[in-house]
Amino acid sequence: MKIHDIPLVTPEEDEVRLAVKAIGLNRAEISFRKGNYLESPKFPSRLGYEAAGVVDAIGSGVSGIKIGDLVSTIPAFSMGKYGVYGESAIVPATAVAKYPESLSATEGAALWMQYLTAFGALIHHGDLKPHHRVLITAASSSVGLAAIQIAKWAGAMVIAVTRSNEKVEFLQKNGADHVVATDNEGLPDRIMEITSGQGVNLVFDPIGGPLLSQLAEVAAKQAMIIEYGTLSTSPTPFPLFGALGKGLVIRGYTLFEITQDPEKLARAKQFVYRGVESGRLRPIIDKTFPLGQIQEAHQYMESNQQKGKIIVLV
Amino acid sequence: MKIHDIPLVTPEEDEVRLAVKAIGLNRAEISFRKGNYLESPKFPSRLGYEAAGVVDAIGSGVSGIKIGDLVSTIPAFSMGKYGVYGESAIVPATAVAKYPESLSATEGAALWMQYLTAFGALIHHGDLKPHHRVLITAASSSVGLAAIQIAKWAGAMVIAVTRSNEKVEFLQKNGADHVVATDNEGLPDRIMEITSGQGVNLVFDPIGGPLLSQLAEVAAKQAMIIEYGTLSTSPTPFPLFGALGKGLVIRGYTLFEITQDPEKLARAKQFVYRGVESGRLRPIIDKTFPLGQIQEAHQYMESNQQKGKIIVLV
Numbered sequence: 001m002k003i004h005d006i007p008l009v010t011p012e013e014d015e016v017r018l019a020v021k022a023i024g025l026n027r028a029e030i031s032f033r034k035g036n037y038l039e040s041p042k043f044p045s046r047l048g049y050e051a052a053g054v055v056d057a058i059g060s061g062v063s064g065i066k067i068g069d070l071v072s073t074i075p076a077f078s079m080g081k082y083g084v085y086g087e088s089a090i091v092p093a094t095a096v097a098k099y100p101e102s103l104s105a106t107e108g109a110a111l112w113m114q115y116l117t118a119f120g121a122l123i124h125h126g127d128l129k130p131h132h133r134v135l136i137t138a139a140s141s142s143v144g145l146a147a148i149q150i151a152k153w154a155g156a157m158v159i160a161v162t163r164s165n166e167k168v169e170f171l172q173k174n175g176a177d178h179v180v181a182t183d184n185e186g187l188p189d190r191i192m193e194i195t196s197g198q199g200v201n202l203v204f205d206p207i208g209g210p211l212l213s214q215l216a217e218v219a220a221k222q223a224m225i226i227e228y229g230t231l232s233t234s235p236t237p238f239p240l241f242g243a244l245g246k247g248l249v250i251r252g253y254t255l256f257e258i259t260q261d262p263e264k265l266a267r268a269k270q271f272v273y274r275g276v277e278s279g280r281l282r283p284i285i286d287k288t289f290p291l292g293q294i295q296e297a298h299q300y301m302e303s304n305q306q307k308g309k310i311i312v313l314v
Numbered sequence: 315m316k317i318h319d320i321p322l323v324t325p326e327e328d329e330v331r332l333a334v335k336a337i338g339l340n341r342a343e344i345s346f347r348k349g350n351y352l353e354s355p356k357f358p359s360r361l362g363y364e365a366a367g368v369v370d371a372i373g374s375g376v377s378g379i380k381i382g383d384l385v386s387t388i389p390a391f392s393m394g395k396y397g398v399y400g401e402s403a404i405v406p407a408t409a410v411a412k413y414p415e416s417l418s419a420t421e422g423a424a425l426w427m428q429y430l431t432a433f434g435a436l437i438h439h440g441d442l443k444p445h446h447r448v449l450i451t452a453a454s455s456s457v458g459l460a461a462i463q464i465a466k467w468a469g470a471m472v473i474a475v476t477r478s479n480e481k482v483e484f485l486q487k488n489g490a491d492h493v494v495a496t497d498n499e500g501l502p503d504r505i506m507e508i509t510s511g512q513g514v515n516l517v518f519d520p521i522g523g524p525l526l527s528q529l530a531e532v533a534a535k536q537a538m539i540i541e542y543g544t545l546s547t548s549p550t551p552f553p554l555f556g557a558l559g560k561g562l563v564i565r566g567y568t569l570f571e572i573t574q575d576p577e578k579l580a581r582a583k584q585f586v587y588r589g590v591e592s593g594r595l596r597p598i599i600d601k602t603f604p605l606g607q608i609q610e611a612h613q614y615m616e617s618n619q620q621k622g623k624i625i626v627l628v
Contacts, residue, residue, distance in 0.1 A: 038559050208554050222571075230554055238552035240522050240544055243566025245352050250564045252557025257536075 001033055001047070001295055009090055011059035016093045018071065022109035023085055023291075023312040024050035025301055027141070027206070027229065032079055033298070036230070038254070039080060046083025049075035052099060052108035053089070053314075062093040071096040072108040074116065074269075076259035085294065087314050095259070097269060100276045103283070110283035110309040113255065114146035115272045116265075118204070120258040121226045122150050123271065125251060126202045130155030135191065135200040135218065137161040137207055138231065139171055139179070142309040145284050147204050148175045153280040156202075159194055161187065163304075170307050174284065187211075191218040199223065209234040212250075216242035224249040284308035315347055315361070315609060323404055325373035330407045332385065337399055337605075337626040338364035338423035339615055341455070341520070341543065346393055347612070350544070352568070353394060360397025363389035366413060366422035367403070367628075376407040385410040386422040388430065388583075390573035399608065401628050409573070411583060414590045417597070424597035424623035427569065428460035429586045430579075432518070434572040435540045436464050437585065439565060440516045444469030449505065449514040449532065451475040451521055452545065453485055453493070456623040459598050461518050462489045467594040470516075473508055475501065477618075484621050488598065501525075505532040513537065523548040526564070530556035538563045598622035 011017045029047050031037040041047070052072035055065055065071070073084055076095040084091065099108035122128045134151045138144050139160035151158045152175045160176035162168065168179045180190045191200065199220035205211065209232025215225050216239035225248060242248060258264045275281030286308040289297040294312050301310050325331045343361050345351040355361070366386035369379055379385070387398055390409040398405065413422035436442045448465045452458050453474035465472045466489045474490035476482065482493045494504045505514060513534035519525065523546025529539050530553035539562060541550075556562060572578045589595030600622040603611040608626050615624050 038555070208552070212552060227552075227554060227557060230558065236552040236554045238522070238526060238541075238550040238564070240541060240550045240566065241352070243541060243564075244544065244568055246566065247568065247571045248566050250552070250557075250566075252554065252560065252562045252564075254558055254561065257561050 001298065003291070003294070004044075008088055011057050011090050013060045014062060014093050015059040015090050016055050016062060016065055016096055017057035018051060018053035018073070018084070018089050018091065018096070019056045020051045020053040020084065020087055020089050020314045021105040022052045023048060023314065024109035024113065024142075025297055025310040025312065026050060026113055027231070027301070029079070030298060030302060031230070039078060041080050045080045046085065047079055048083040048085035048089075049073065049079055050109050050113050051084035051089055052105040055096070059093070065093055065096065069098060070105070070108070072099045072111055074112045074259055074265070075255060076265070085312075087291070100273060102276065106285055106288065106311050106313070107283045109311055110142060110285060111272065114142040114283065114309070115150070115275070115281060116258050116268050117143045117228065117255040118147040118150045119268045119271050120255055120264070121204050121228060121253055122147055122154065122202065124258065124264065124268070125226060125253065126204075126224055128154040128156050128202060132156040132201040133159065133195055133198070133220070134202040134204065135159045135161065135215070137203070137205040137211070139176065140167045140307045141206070142284070143206070145174060145308055146281070149281050150275070153275060159191060159200065167307055187214050188217045202226070204228070207231045208236040210237065212236050213239045213242070216246075216248060219246060219248055221246045222248075224251060226251050226253050228253045286310055288313050315612065317605070317608070318358075322402055325371050325404050327374045328376060328407050329373040329404050330369050330376060330379055330410055331371035332365060332367035332387070332398070332403050332405065332410070333370045334365045334367040334398065334401055334403050334628045335419040336366045336423035336628065337362060338427065338456075339611055339624040339626065340364060340427055341545070341615070343393070344612060344616060345544070353392060355394050359394045360399065361393055362397040362399035362403075363387065363393055364423050364427050365398035365403055366419040369410070373407070379407055379410065383412060384419070384422070386413045386425055388426045388573055388579070389569060390579070401605070414587060416590065420599055420602065420625050420627070421597045423625055424456060424599060425586065428456040428597065428623070429464070429589070429595060430572050430582050431457045431542065431569040432461040432464045433582045433585050434569055434578070435518050435542060435567055436461055436516065437468065438572065438578065438582070439540060439567065440518075440538055442468040442470050442516060446470040446515040447473065447509055447512070447534075448516040448518065449473045449475065449529070451517070451519040451525070453490065454481045454621045455520070456597070457520070459488055459622055460595070463595050464589070467589060473505060473514065481621055501528050502531045516540070518542070521545045522550040524551065526550050527553045527556070530560075530562060533560060533562055535560045536562075538565060540565050540567050542567045600624055602627050
C-alpha cells in the first residue's frame with residue numbers, strides 16, 4: 001500500500017466526489033490488500049470502504065445531494081474500483097448518506113460499516129428479541145462493539161468474547177453483560193455456566209475456523225450462527241451432528257446483502273439514524289492517524305490492540 | 315439385531331399398543347444399530363420408527379383413538395425406548411395417526427417419516443415456490459422420492475442426484491426434471507449447465523462430507539442448503555467463502571423439529587393427507603421382507619440397491 005499523487009478525477013453519471021476528511025479502517029481492507037478477500041485487487045488498485053467528507057463535485061443524473069453536503073460512505077461498491085483511501089474519492093451517489101449533525105467527521109467515518117453490518121445480522125436476519133442471549137466474538141472490533149450496542153438496545157443479554165484480560169473491563173463498560181476471555185477460560189464451559197446450561201440463541205462471529213464447532217456446542221436449540229468474516233486462517237469444519245441435533249442455522253453473511261438492496265438499506269439507515277439520535281448508538285473511536293501514516297494504521301489494526309474504530313484523518 | 319420372544323406389554327398412561335402389520339425401514343435405524351445416530355442404544359434396546367398396524371390396547375388418558383383403528387406411527391419418540399420393530403409395539407398416543415383408507419398397511423408404514431421429513435425441509439423451512447430450482451441428493455431413498463413428489467407438487471424444478479446410471483430412468487419416471495449421475499458426470503458443471511449458470515435455490519441433502527462444498531458451489535445467491543443426515547463418513551468442511559459471498563444458509567435439520575411441535579405436526583399431517591387424497595403423494599415401495607428376514611432387509615438397505623421404501627411384513 002502506497003500513497004500516489006494522481007490528478008483529480010471528475011465524477012461520471014450517478015457518481016459524486018468527496019473531499020475526504022476522515023477515513024474509517026476495516027479488516028476487509030487488510031484482507032483485500034493481502035489478496036484474501038471476496039474481491040481481489042487489480043493493480044494499480046484503490047482500496048477503502050469508509051470515508052466522511054464534503055461533496056465537492058456531482059456527476060449527471062444525481063439527485064438529493066448537493067455540493068457542500070457532509071456525508072459518509074456506505075460500503076455498497078467494489079473496493080478496487082471506488083476505494084476511498086485518499087484526499088479525494090469518487091463513489092456511487094447511492095453509496096453516500098448524510099451523517100447525523102451530532103457526530104464529528106471522525107465519527108461519521110465510523111458509522112455505516114459497523115452499524116449496517118450488525119443491523120443486518122442481529123435485527124434483519126437474527127430478529128433479536130429481549131429474551132434472547134447473543135454471543136459476539138471479536139467483540140472489541142468496531143463491528144463487535146456496534147453489535148453490543150444494537151443487542152443491548154434490543155434488550156437482549158450480551159456475552160462478548162475476547163482473547164486476553166486486557167479488554168474485559170472495556171467491554172463491560174461498553175455494554176457487555178458478560179465477557180469471556182478465551183486465553184484464560186474455556187469458551188464452552190463458561191458460556192454454559194453463564195446461560196445456566198441453556199446456550200445462546202444467536203452468535204455473531206467473523207472468525208470461523210475451529211471456533212465454529214465450539215460455537216455450535218454452546219448454541220441453544222434452533223439457534224442461528226452468523227459467520228461474517230474469515231479471520232481464522234485454519235479450515236472451518238462444519239459441525240454436522242450439532243447442527244442436526246439442534247436444528248442450527250449457520251448463515252454466511254456480508255453487509256452487501258443490506259447495502260445492495262435499496263429497501264433493506266433504507267430500513268437499516270433509519271434504524272441507525274434513530275439509534276444515534278436517541279443516544280443508543282455511538283461509534284467508539286480507538287485512535288486516529290494522519291493520512292501519511294496509513295501504513296502504520298494498518299499495522300496497528302493487524303496488531304489487534306484496538307478497542308473500537310481506527311480512523312485516518314486527512 | 316436379533317429377534318427375541320418377550321411377554322406382551324401393557325400400555326401405560328398416554329400410550330397405545332399396536333398389533334404390527336408392516337414396518338417401514340429407515341437409514342436412521344441402521345445408524346442407531348451401529349452407534350452412529352443422534353441417540354445411542356442402551357442394551358437390550360428396541361429399534362424402529364415406522365410401523366402400521368391395528369390398535370389393540372390403550373393406556374389411560376388417551377382420547378381420539380380406539381381399539382381396532384388402523385394407524386401408523388409418526389417418529390416423535392425415542393427409538394431406544396419405543397422402537398416399533400416386532401409383532402407388537404407400544405408408542406406414545408401422540409405418535410400415531412390414521413393413514414388414509416386408500417393406502418395399504420404397507421404404504422401406511424411408508425408414510426410419515428418420508429413425507430414429514432420432506433415437508434419440514436422443503437415447505438416449512440424452504441418455503442418452496444414454483445420459480446425455485448431444488449437439488450435433491452440420495453434421490454432414490456424414500457425421503458428423496460417423497461421430496462421429489464412434494465417439490466413437483468409445489469411446482470418447482472427438480473434436479474435429482476444419484477450415483478450410477480441404474481436409477482436415472484426410475485427417477486425421471488418418478489418426477490425428476492433432471493437427473494445427475496455423479497459416477498459419470500461432474501456435479502457442479504452439470505448443475506450449472508441445467509440451470510443456465512444460475513444455480514439452485516434449495517438443496518436437500520442427507521450426505522454431508524466433502525459433498526457440501528460442491529453443493530455450496532452450485533447454490534444460487536441466498537440459497538438454503540438443508541443437511542438432514544450424516545451418510546458420509548468423511549469430515550464435512552464448511553464452505554466459508556462461498557457461504558459469505560452468496561449469503562448462504564446452511565441448516566441442520568431433523569423431522570423432530572416438526573414431530574415434537576404439535577402445531578407444526580398438525581399442519582404437516584394435513585399437508586400429507588391432502589397430498590395422498592389428491593394423488594400428488596403416493597409412497598413408492600421397493601421391496602418387502604418377512605419379519606424373520608429383518609437382518610437381510612437391513613443388509614439390503616445398506617447395499618443401496620433400493621429405489622423407494624423397504625417394508626418388513628409381520
